[in-house]
Structures are given as C-alpha cells and as structure tokens.
Amino acid sequence: MSIQSEIDDLWQRYQDDALSVTTAGSEELATLDAFLEALEGGEVRAAEQTGGSGPDGWEVNEWVKRGILLNFGLRETEGREHGDVTYYDVLPLRETADLGERGTRNTPDGTVIRRGAYLGRDCIMMSPSFVNVGAHVGDGTLVDSCDTVGSCAQIGENVKLGANTLIGGVLEPVEDAPVIVEDDVSLGAGCRVTSGFHVGENTVVGENTLLSPRIPVYDLVEEEVLYGHLPANRRAFTRYVESSIGDHDLFAGGAFKPAVVALDIEEETLDKTRREEALRE
Template sequence: MSALQSDVSTLWDRYQNDEIDADSAGEDAYATLEEFLDALEAGEVRAAEKQGDTWEANEWVKQGILLNFGLRSIQQYEHGGTTYNDVLPLADSGEYGDRGSRNTPDGTVVRQGAHIGSDCILMSPAFVNIGAHVGDGTLVDSCDTVGSCAQIGENVKLGANTLIGGVLEPVENAPVIVEDNVSLGAGCRVTSGFVVGENSVVGENTLLTPRIPVYDLVEEEVVYGELPANRRAFTRFVESSISDHDLFEGGAYKPAVVATDLETETLEATEREDALRE
C-alpha cells in the first residue's frame, strides 16, 4: 500500500467514524487531499484499473474523492467571468497546451481531480467530472459529459452529445469504461459501469447499459454489461414478452444492442477521423 493510499484510507476511517468533519479535519488532512487530487490529475492513480480481463474499482480512490466533498466547505469561485459555488475549483488547464491538448473556450469545463492526457481535444461545451480519466489522443466533442470516475482510453472518439455516466457510490462498483480506440457515435449513452471493449465502433444514439442485452453475433451469445472488443454495435428492437398484449396493436418491442464484426467501410470511417485530426 502506498503512503498516499494509506493516508486516504486512514482519513476515510476517521470520517466514517465521525471523528473528523470540515471544521476539524486540520491542515494535514487537507494536504493529503491536495496531494490526492494532484495524483488523479497526473494520472498516477485511477478510480478503476484492469486486472487481467476484468476492470475493478480502486475503492480507496473513490473514497478519496468522496472525502473531498465531505471535508470541504462550499466556496465561491470565479471562472471566465462567471461566479460559481462548489467545494473545489475547476482544474488548472494551463499545462494542457504543453502536452498538445486543446480545450476550446465558452463552455469547456474540467473539474479538479480529472485527468486529461496528451494530444486530447475538448470541444465546448463539454464537461469532465472529478475522477474521470481521459486517455491520450481522445476527442471529447461538443455537448459531451464524462461522468465522475469514468475511464476513457486512448484514441477514443466521443461523438457530439454523448453521455458517459458517473459512478461514485458505492465505492466498490466499477465506473463506466471505454477502452482504447473506441468510436462512439453522436448521442450515445453509456451508463452504470458498462464496459465498451477496445477497437469497437458504436452507432449514433445507442444506449449501452447493463439492463439492455447485447446480442453478440460474433460469438452467438447474449451478454450484459459489456460490449466485447472489436465489434460494430447498433440499436435494434426485439419482441417483448408482452408482445401479444391487447394494448399493443402490432406487437410490443424492447431495445437491444446488436454487435457484429467490424466492417471494412467502418474501419475506413475511423481512418477518415485520423485524417481530420491531422
């Protein structure tokens, strides 16, 4: 266990036992919280990591994020001529340009404690919440939300108006994962700890959540909570168990996700994205 992990875990135990609060935490506690936020922004610690084939939450990291809410008081901050009230300021984006990342003005918001990698593009208005990890070379397009603790891989394209859900509590639950080289079409939503496998292409307006089945036509099986790697996915509707109900003339249907092999024309489309970036 690292010294930082040990310090955060000790603070968490004291907080859970009502031994400290925002008024009594003390300078050492806040120094630990600041060190923790710096480590998150640097990508040195992450809310979830892949162990073998499975993504697992780092509970102590999520505890550290929750401590920043529980042990801090609301303050008034200024940003871009706007006054806002929060327990933390926004992230300092002053070093983004040094590592080749762009965040366009008038609405791009990155909260303190979020990691933005190198060669990223953040198009306004977009929002990246605390604990999120955005990998190198990733595009966060206009009107996108990257929720708390979401883990976005390298060279990912999040199409405009995409929602990546956040998961802070319970601390043992893994957040939403989008692995490397994924392309999500405009209007996609990924929620509740769903895992999007690497190299996949997802059609626009697709909802990926553990409650909706994924019909994997490659392995010929139905899976929940994940889209396997190297897939092309899109939404279709399948017959519901109440399809013969009198109220549903013509049948009732429920959403499903269909996953197929990547097609040549889809790969060419991702290559065009590379050309646009360059």
C-alpha cells in the same frame, strides 16, 4: 505514509464520526489536495487495466473513490469565480496550464474540467463539454461538443466521443466499476454509456445508441446475449426486439423493447474511422 494509506486513515476517521467538514484542518485538506494532484497527474486512477481486454481485465480501486467522496464530505461549499460567473462548489475547476505542454487542446467558451480529472497527451476538448472529478481520458482522445464524461469514467487512448455523448459517472457504491471505454473506440453522436457499462477496444458504436446493463447486447459473433459489456472488435447499433408484455391486451400490435446488436467489425468501418483520425492530425 503513501497517499493510499493517508486516504484510508481519513476515511476510517470519517466513518467513525471522528472527522467532519467542521473539524477537518489544514493537514487533512493538504492530504486531499495531494490526492487530487495525483489524480490529475495520472498517478492514481479509479480503475486500472490489470489483465486483457474485457471486464475481467480491470480492477476497481475503491480507495480512490473513497478519496473523491472525502473531498465532498470534508470541504465547505464556496463561492468561486470563473470568468464573469460566480459558482458554488466544494471543488474549484482544474488548472489547465499543463495541457498545452502535452499537446492537449481545450477550446474556449465552455470546456469545463473539474479538479481531479486527468487528460492525456494530444487530447481535444471541444466546447461546450465537461469532464468530472476522477475521470481519466487517455492520449489522443476527442471529447466533442456537448459531451459529458462522468466521475471516475475511464476513457482509453484514441477514443472518439461523438457530439452530445454522455459517459455516466459511477462514484457509489465504491466497489462498483465505473464506465470503461477501452482504446480505439468510436462512439457516434448522441450515444449514452451508463451504470458501469464496459465497451471493448476497437469498437464502433452507431449514433444514439444506449449502452446500459439493463439493455441486452445481442452478440451475433459469438451468438450470445450479454449484459453490461460490449466485446472488442464489434460494430454495434440499436434495434428493437419483441417484449414479453406484447401478450397484454393493451398491445394489440405487439410491444417492443430496445436492444443492442453487435456484429463483427468490417474493414470498411475501420477505414472510415482512420480517415476521420487523419483529418484531425
């Protein structure tokens, strides 16, 4: 049986109440361990790029998200040791001996990688930072200080996550797409990308920008308003636009709501990003 068919079988038994945390034995836990190893090795992913750039070019692997949920549903919470700290979780932290072999660095005192997370070659994790189960971080990507990469998030190659950036996790519903940040994206410090938002390749996002499906993206290149997606090759930043509630008597001076404005990326912006990359090499 393939790992997918084994996870599908466990999921069906779990849904039928024929399997639980009290009845899961060594065979079931061995399947879950093999599944986590496949995630850490990049052999399976919560979502995969099957076509071109953009949301339509990605496919969600629902069975992978079910496998992650099974790890929470079929394992006991245990006390675990990390340095001088005892913490309680269903999963241990990821082993990191393989990272050095691939040129990936995680600085001491606060880089936390949970089991089932994948980091590619030549990545940098600055402390403190956290990568959750099911996340996939591509080659050459920088996870800066105070960054969080949520469960199942898909981060491309040569991405820069500025300091204090939050990449949200999407584990349930299993059919929903996770946050996807494609190759060669630069997110400024303090950005938030949540609720399955999709960032197209080769895009530069200004600091403190919130990218969420609930906030409109005014794409001035194609002259359209988008939700949940920032197209490729854009320079994006937050601005405020008039809100319909401004007609209310309480808002005598008008009311405004946040929006994201996307412009065609300029060569000058790309040059600055390339210079930063050169300093890291």
